[in-house]
Amino acid sequence: MSVAETTTVPEPSSAASRKRLVSTRLLRSEVRLIGGRRRNQMGLLVLAAVPIVLAISVRLSSNSSGGGPDFLDSVTSNGLFVPLAALTVEMGIFLPLAISMLAGDAVAGEANLGTLRYLLTVPVSRTRLLAVKFASLCIGALWGVATVALAGAIIGIALFGTGPLTTLSGSQLDFGAALGRVLLVVVYLSACIAALGAVGLFISTLTEQPIAATIALMIFTILSWILDAVPQLEWLHPWLIVHEWLSFSDLLRDPPFWDNVLRGLGVDAAYAAVFWLLAWARFSGKDVTS
Amino acid sequence: MTLPVTQVSPPAAAPDTSVPVADPAVETRGLSKRFGSRLAVDGLHMVVPRGAVYGFLGPNGSGKTTTIRMLLGLVEPTSGTRSLLGHAIPREASRALPQVGALVEGPAFHPYLSGRSNLARLDAADLWSDPRTARTRIDAALDRVGLLATAGKRYRAYSLGMRQRLAIAASLLTPRELLVLDEPTNGLDPQGTREVRHLVASLAEDGATVLISSHLLSEVEQICSHLGIMSDGRLVAQGTVSELRGAGVTTVGVTTSQPSDAASVLGRLGVTDVEVVGDEVRGHPGPVAPETIVAALVHADVPVRGFAVTTPSLEDLFVGLTGEGFDVSG
Numbered sequence: 001m002s003v004a005e006t007t008t009v010p011e012p013s014s015a016a017s018r019k020r021l022v023s024t025r026l027l028r029s030e031v032r033l034i035g036g037r038r039r040n041q042m043g044l045l046v047l048a049a050v051p052i053v054l055a056i057s058v059r060l061s062s063n064s065s066g067g068g069p070d071f072l073d074s075v076t077s078n079g080l081f082v083p084l085a086a087l088t089v090e091m092g093i094f095l096p097l098a099i100s101m102l103a104g105d106a107v108a109g110e111a112n113l114g115t116l117r118y119l120l121t122v123p124v125s126r127t128r129l130l131a132v133k134f135a136s137l138c139i140g141a142l143w144g145v146a147t148v149a150l151a152g153a154i155i156g157i158a159l160f161g162t163g164p165l166t167t168l169s170g171s172q173l174d175f176g177a178a179l180g181r182v183l184l185v186v187v188y189l190s191a192c193i194a195a196l197g198a199v200g201l202f203i204s205t206l207t208e209q210p211i212a213a214t215i216a217l218m219i220f221t222i223l224s225w226i227l228d229a230v231p232q233l234e235w236l237h238p239w240l241i242v243h244e245w246l247s248f249s250d251l252l253r254d255p256p257f258w259d260n261v262l263r264g265l266g267v268d269a270a271y272a273a274v275f276w277l278l279a280w281a282r283f284s285g286k287d288v289t290s
Numbered sequence: 291m292t293l294p295v296t297q298v299s300p301p302a303a304a305p306d307t308s309v310p311v312a313d314p315a316v317e318t319r320g321l322s323k324r325f326g327s328r329l330a331v332d333g334l335h336m337v338v339p340r341g342a343v344y345g346f347l348g349p350n351g352s353g354k355t356t357t358i359r360m361l362l363g364l365v366e367p368t369s370g371t372r373s374l375l376g377h378a379i380p381r382e383a384s385r386a387l388p389q390v391g392a393l394v395e396g397p398a399f400h401p402y403l404s405g406r407s408n409l410a411r412l413d414a415a416d417l418w419s420d421p422r423t424a425r426t427r428i429d430a431a432l433d434r435v436g437l438l439a440t441a442g443k444r445y446r447a448y449s450l451g452m453r454q455r456l457a458i459a460a461s462l463l464t465p466r467e468l469l470v471l472d473e474p475t476n477g478l479d480p481q482g483t484r485e486v487r488h489l490v491a492s493l494a495e496d497g498a499t500v501l502i503s504s505h506l507l508s509e510v511e512q513i514c515s516h517l518g519i520m521s522d523g524r525l526v527a528q529g530t531v532s533e534l535r536g537a538g539v540t541t542v543g544v545t546t547s548q549p550s551d552a553a554s555v556l557g558r559l560g561v562t563d564v565e566v567v568g569d570e571v572r573g574h575p576g577p578v579a580p581e582t583i584v585a586a587l588v589h590a591d592v593p594v595r596g597f598a599v600t601t602p603s604l605e606d607l608f609v610g611l612t613g614e615g616f617d618v619s620g
Binding site for chain 1: 359363384387388395397398399402410414418420
């Protein structure tokens with residue numbers, strides 16, 4: 001979605017009305033709708049609670065060795081490991097669940113409420129509606145990932161300080177550079193979740209039940225994780241949406257190792273494009289009887 | 291009571307042929323929609339002239355809402371074409387719909403947003419509306435339906451009547467040439483129904499064309515200039531209110547102590563379908579003026595106790611066309 005300034009051109013056909021070629025009003029309204037919904041606010045609190053619980057429990061337990069998630073062992077050395085550990089944990093279920101709920105609301109939710117028919121008769125073209133809905137899901141993805149990272153960074157720094165960060169290659173990064181790496185991770189994981197959002201947007205056009213769309217996308221995600229864990233299906237792994245998600249740890253090498261991350265972004269872009277087009281193909285000619 | 295009426299369901303009969311309407315606000319040609327094996331709308335030829343208040347009547351399930359959804363481009367017809375304000379739907383929907391306010395199958399808004407926020411969202415979605423005047427226009431629309439005082443309340447707290455008003459307000463956010471109101475009085479109390487009628491009448495006075503659907507003739511009869519009557523997916527009658535009223539056959543009734551004499555007088559005058567029921571003689575006068583009948587009766591020394599001329603009400607016509615009772619056509 002381009003965020004270009006609104007421009008107006010005179011519409012010769014009708015006297016008073018002028019059509020805007022580009023407007024961000026609907027997108028802003030979408031974001032307000034997502035952010036204003038109590039359920040989503042609660043969801044964000046849950047997302048933010050994970051790093052806090054994680055940090056406090058590590059702080060309280062003197063013995064931090066053992067089979068926790070990656071990064072957890074390093075948490076005590078630098079506060080910025082808290083957001084990274086939390087993101088590792090939440091990429092499994094919580095963040096996909098968050099985008100599943102937003103994707104369920106996107107089209108199926110509007111159809112369920114009946115607001116879809118009123119949006120379409122405003123009129124909002126179906127293509128534009130899907131574009132705006134996907135843009136809002138991308139913002140939602142960034143919102144969720146950033147919330148985890150921010151809550152993690154704040155509690156981590158508060159409990160463990162801002163010492164130099166030891167990279168996975170063994171070298172040390174100063175705090176500023178380490179913060180930059182965390183921001184890269186946030187952007188990468190937001191793209192991963194946004195691509196999942198495109199899958200959810202397609203599912204959302206198939207039903208009028210937002211819960212059904214949410215559950216279907218969760219099943220899709222969990223199935224992808226399961227397939228990714230079956231060694232016999234190794235040929236399939238590079239094409240699974242979740243396969244490169246945890247490769248974000250490559251960004252914490254020195255220098256960052258880009259191959260897997262770029263491959264992951266490529267797969268994300270392919271999923272986003274294919275499923276957005278599927279959503280469009282499904283939605284553009286569909287009878288809206290809700 | 292059976293009534294011969296203007297049938298328009300076979301393509302282009304009766305009132306359609308009288309005066310072809312130039313540049314109608316709504317026009318459909320052979321519009322049909324099949325859902326599975328059920329033909330929900332069957333070969334509709336509908337014409338709503340500009341400036342008309344068109345009452346779109348029919349029992350629940352007769353295909354009114356499906357027709358309205360097709361007009362607005364929400365549902366694609368199985369066959370046939372439709373145009374709004376001279377623009378073909380759906381190809382030119384983006385030219386037509388900004389000038390069309392619509393209420394389709396009841397109100398639908400986000401329950402956890404206030405009435406005002408819900409309208410703001412619809413206005414934000416409109417590429418043709420001016421964001422600088424949004425606040426004023428939203429308040430004006432709310433004021434027009436009497437919701438200004440409760441505009442800040444969440445939609446979920448609204449009563450059905452308030453929801454219906456909010457939906458009407460949504461169709462008034464920008465000036466419209468055509469309003470398509472599907473059952474706007476549903477769920478309103480008699481007071482609210484009257485207010486909606488006044489509102490529609492005042493919108494029509496401002497020059498808008500109004501297509502208003504209802505399953506109750508009595509709710510819209512007073513404000514309509516035109517009527518279209520749906521039954522079982524077909525448009526069984528269409529025309530101006532006076533055309534439809536005239537379509538009903540006038541009956542004269544003579545109450546007398548000598549019914550057989552009266553019957554023969556009526557027969558001589560050319561009154562058709564003369565029948566005697568007790569002390570009353572009834573018949574269809576056709577072109578025979580009632581005063582001629584009275585004069586002839588008096589001249590023939592028939593003692594007349596009562597004389598009545600009745601034309602069927604629109605209600606009779608409506609019931610005759612669509613059937614009575616609670617059966618939902620399916």
